[in-house]
Amino acid sequence: MKIERIETFLVPPRxxxxxxxxxxxxxxxxxxxxxxxxxxxxxAVELFAQYLIGRDPMRIQDHWQVMTKGGFYRGGPEVSSAVAGLDQALWDIAGKALGQPVHVLLGGRVRDRVRMYSWVGGDEPAELRDAVQEQIEHGFTAVKMNATGRFPAAASAADIRAVIARAEAVREVLGPTRDMALDFHGRVSVADARRLLAALEPLHPLFAEEPVLPEHGERLAEVVACSSVPVACGERLYSRTDFLGPLRAGIAVAQPDLSHAGGITEVRRIAALAETFDVLLAPHCPLGPIALAASLHVAFTTPNFLIQEQSAGIHYNRGGDLLDYVTDPRPFDFTGGYASLPTGPGLGVEIDEESVRRADKGGHDWRNPIWRDEDGAFTEW
Known part of the structure; x- marks a missing residue:
């Protein structure tokens, strides 16, 4: 068996x-x-295709080594993400060739179901309450929200209070038995992160995500030490070596993305490394059905797994949503806020190829917003 053709499809929303x-x-x-x-x-995928075409797709580990280390200049999000998607596809082929789900090839499940969380939006506390209540009615026991929108370089008392008020509104609806996570998106300074995490302690967040930008990782230990709120990070880290510093700094939750951090092959290694630090895994995944399917196979086979992100109805999904390119939605039926064990061969997701090809004809040109502070200076999105 040899790889004969590799194609890419630019499909909405992004x-x-x-x-x-x-x-x-x-x-x-x-x-x-x-x-x-x-x-x-x-x-980048097209460049890697020049190497992969004509080769045995079952040599996944060897292909991963060549793609990540065969060039003198290594790493970076674009290269790592190209490798990630190709890695997912090779695992999908291996499972289909052997007639087994990928989680069986990874050593078998360690749990019977995977806990999921859902995003909630709304800039005002009243909107958040309605959004959270809707997710509760859908069976979810955990939600995640942006901790803040555009944030100043140095927060005022009112800025701090606004963040706390939003979190209080969500906690009031969730009650004490459900969980909320807060995503800071790297928008706040180290000083403000320390103030905010200390103030959020009484609300018991499941975790606070990316309170410090990756390039300020040398300050991460200070933020971790300032409160008992579990700190999470990892969506902008792409390898085991990237995670080593945050793990040593004391994070509680590692969040590699299966479409950014080298695919199933590397995220499995990141999970094992995190386990040696008593750190839990919560894969980042505000993306499409293939990335989510890959994430679920890792989740089912990872002892130190915590919870899985998914993108159904997320605010980014304009012009397309999680189920638009699958023929069978059942793998993404999150009954009671949990995903069931995938049973189909490979990744277990059936892609509607006709819809994908049709969507690619229009493609997309999604770009993240560029934010500016009140004085006109660039600020983090």
Missing amino acids: WLFCRVETDDGIVGWGEPVVEGRAEVVRT
Whole structure:
């Protein structure tokens, strides 16, 4: 069996899919994308295709080594994401060739179901209450929200209070038995992160995500030490070596993205490394169905797994949503806020190829917003 063809598809709302076909007709799907730079990743996939075509798709580990280390200049989100999507597709092919779900190839499940969380939006506390209540009615026992919108370089008392008020509104609806996570998106300074986490302690967040930008990782230990709120990070980290500093700094939750951090192959290693630090895994995944399917196989086989993100109805999904490109939605039926064990061969997701090809004809040009502070200076989105 040899890899015969590799194609990419730019599909709304902001995703890139890849299709890898073998000479005996087996097709594997992956999701290689950097949100806002999908076209760049597409080019990287095309470059890797020059190496992969004609080779045995079952040599996943060897191909991963060559793609990540075969070039003198290594790493970066675009290259790592191209590798990630191709890695997903190769695991999909392996499972289909052997007639087994990927989680079986990874050693088998360690749990019977995977807990999921849902995003909630709304800039005002009243909107948040309605959004949270809707997710509770859908069976979810955990939600995540942006901790803040555009944030000043140095917060006022009112800015701090606004963050706390939003979190208080969500906690009031959730009650004491459900969980909320707060995503800071790297928008606040180290000083303000310390103040905010200390003030949020009484509300018991499940975790506080990315309170410090990755480039300020040398300050992360200070933020971790300032409160008992579990700190999470990892969506902008792409390898085991990237995670080593945050793990040593004392994070509680690692959040590698299966479409950014080298795919199933590397995230499995990140999870094992995190386990040696008593750190839990909560894969980042505000993306499409292939990335989520890959994440679930990792979740089912990872002892130190915590909870899984998913994108159904997320505010980014304009012009497309989680189920738009699948023929069978059942793998993404999150009954009671949990995902069931995938049973189909490979990744277990059936892609509607006709819909994908049709969507690619229009493509997308999604870019993240550029935010500016009140004085006109650039500020973090």
